[in-house]
Amino acid sequence: MSAEIQVEALDQEGRGIAHADGKVVFIDGALTGETVIYTPYQKKPSYDLARVEAVIKASSSRVVPRCAHFGVCGGCSMQHLDERTQVAAKQRVLEDNLARIGKVDVGCILPAIYGSAWGYRHRARLSARYVLKKGGALIGFREKRSSYVTDMTSCEVLPPRISALLVPLRELISGFSKPERMPQIELAVGGGVDALVLRILEPLDSADEALIRQFADRYRVQFFLQSRGPDTVTPFYPPHDGVLYYTLPEFSLELGFSPTEFTQVNTAVNRVMVRRAVTLLEPQAGERIADMFCGLGNFTLAIARSGASVIGFEGAAGLVARGQSNAAHNGLGGTVAFRQADLFKVDQAGFATLGHFDRMLIDPPRDGAEALINALTEDTAPRRIVYVSCNAATLARDAGVLVHVKGYALSAAGVVNMFPHTSHVESIAVFDRL
Helix, strand or coil, rough: CEEEEECCCEEECCCCEEECCCCEEEEECCCCCCCEEEEEEECCCCCECCCCCCCCEECCCCCCCCCCCCCCCCCCCCCEECHHHHHHHHHHHHHHHHHHHHCCCCCCCCCEEECCCCCCCCCEEEEEEEEHCCCCEEEECECCCCCCEECCCCCCCCCCCCCHHHHHHHHHHHHHCCCHHCCCEEEECCCCCEEEEEEEECCCCHHHHHHHHHHHHHCCEEEEEEECCHHHHHEEHHHHHHHEEEEEHHCCEEEEEEECCCCCCCCHHHHHHHHHHHHHHHHCCCEEEEECCCCCCCCCHHHHCCCEEEEEEEEHHHHHHHHHHHHHCCCCCCCCCEEECCCCCCCHHHHHCCCCCCCEECCCCCCCCCHHHHHHCCCCCEEEEEEEECCCCHHHHHHHHHCCCCCCCEEEEEEEEECCCCCCCCCEEEEEEC
């Protein structure tokens, strides 16, 4: 049943928050201060989930979404909100989490890091599904709140040249002998190479392979095939050594990666983020510095340019090997080391065996770094920690331990708009020993 309501705020997923009949109402597509007509689509005892049917009084921050598929596609949730207000909303999410979960105050709010809001995604995992009723293969992100693939013919957050491939890729897959057996295409852009990884559940026949070669020649893309897990990814056509590259020009670095290894989706913002993180860390020549959850060395090698001795710790053996290769490739093999370690299980005794670190950078996945933070002691805790987070809630949880238990002050924090038009909040925080 539809009703009119006043929107009070935005939640962490970019939905409008309102109250009706003693319940909280989360409204897709509604903005702070608006009066809207809404319809609930899911009712719970203490809250309702709803969608906007009409906007009676619009926010001054409301804009017309650029993408024709906005509202159906689940890839973006905030295209109806102007870009600067999106960043401000993410900053509020960060501050609210730090105050509510961690019960900590931020000494200094850092200027937000952001770049172009369009065509920024150099990494993407697109679903593919052959739907006869739709006329063939569909390729795109999943629909909002659905497992269905969005019937999309363009994407505004992909590079324009990649967006232009969506329709040709649909035609390519539709022409395969078993189009229903190819559920995914992964995009990775690096070093002037547009790599497309086809996830195949059954081997391709010679006719399928010929179609792929023709497509690659026509559109100048590099195809990889993946039959099972990430370790099965192999170059297919044209001939390729399987390594892509991205650069951090300010640090004179070129980092290699395979198309399924983790790298940031937004190459331009990553460059600014690395510069900010290293500046905040303030590494000095001769210091011993740890880069925790280091991956393939995104921060590790940049820190090493300072002349410090840096050790990167990472749980995945393949990324450790890649980090070592990148260190050698950039002439840093003598000052950088990479070690495999399960940082989700480290304890105080295990951490003590690593030796003392003057400074530490932490860049964990969404689960945060709870075990690592708890492993710090009076004797082993570094004097400064820079924490790069992709989840404001787990950052706030870990910040609470650092401040209230481990003797740190939260000196500064700010957001990184790595994913414009989404509710994803990436951030950087600085902790100093008192």
